[in-house]
Amino acid sequence: MLNKLIANILPYMPKKLIWVFSKRYIAGETIEEGLLASKLLNAKGIEVTIDLLGEFITTLNEAEDNKNQYMDIVSRFTEESIQGNFSLKPTMFGLLINKNVCYNYIREIVELAAQNNSFVRIDMEDSQCIDMEIELFRKLRAEFPGNVGLVLQAYMRRTLSDLEALNDLNTTENPINFRLCKGIYVEPENVAFKKYDEVREHFMADLKYMFENKMYAGIATHDKYLVEESMKLIREMNISKNMYEFQMLYGVTPELRQMIVDNGHLMRVYVPYGKKWFNYSTRRLKENPKMAQHIIKALFIR
Ligand code: FAD
DSSP states (O other), X not given: OXXXXXXXXXXXXXXXXXXXXXXXXXXXXXXHHHHHHHHHHHHTTOXXXXXXXXXXXXXHHHHHHHHHHHHHHHHHHHHTTOSEEEEEOGGGGTTTTOHHHHHXXXXXXXXHHHHTTOOEEXXXXXXXXXXXXXXXXXXXXXXXXXXXXXXXXTTBTTHHHHHHHHGGGOOSSSOOEEEEEOOOSOOOTTTBOOSHHHHHHHHHHHHHHHHHTTOEEEEEOOOHHHHHHHHXXXXXXTOOGGGEEEEEETTSOHHHHHHHHHTTOOEEEEEEESTTHHHHHHHHHHHOTHHHHHHHHHHHOO
């Protein structure tokens, strides 16, 4: 209740104040800040996936601008030998306005990443986008099998059957590469599991399916229980290090992150940057009132 109230009030606070809350979770506004944060993480033995902030655009001019910014960041990563790849949200290229335009822009980015021997992850957005994002992934994977991956959300009731349906794409040469996360958007009960334990249970079931079917898993969570259960599964199933990695968001649970790194697992941090940080922060707050708690903590705990 209190979280909800805080989340509703925060978006109306001055931008400068929201920045105080948000800066711990965002590398900065510029490409240079995104690159610097990535290099600092690399220096600690951590890889990155960089994300230009922006989503649910309303005009296609924005899509072209976003594509150009991604082309720059892909080139800069190669020029500056940064250990990392790229995450993007299809709605920032106009998925909900014109699917073909969106596909062509993302294809250009994946093509450049492939030329640079790199990789692009398609983030998963809310439930209205899932079918379209899977379709996009299928099309891109057919052309660039080793250079594109997708996110699946454990809270979605459909995820295990999506995994089963997508298994037809899997090959030993190019294991299909999924990031598995809980899911951030607010969805109705008939679409998504709501109970904390139910989401955890499905997270582990999805992960087990991925390992059993020799898919590459990006285990994206800050939930200590899930991290420990995943490590247990990796040991029990004797999963080799080239078939999984852990992933976390920039600025979140650095101690748990370090524990994973110290245990010899590959860690990748999701580094968001860009001018759209205000929309990103306030949208996340409205969608997930639990975030308000973390943000309030970030204000007081330095
Ligand atoms: P939770 O139970 O939410 O969190 C576990 C603990 O972690 C909390 O108790 C708290 O201590 C800490 N924690 C979690 N979040 C924060 C925070 N923001 N600040 C401070 N502490 C925090 N969702 C999508 O829907 N689509 C995506 O494409 C997507 N990509 C993601 C990529 C990565 C690399 C990660 C890590 C997450 C991504 N998410 C995405 C978000 C994800 O779905 C969850 O909403 C988010 O990770 C919180 O779930 P959790 O597993 O960490 O568990």
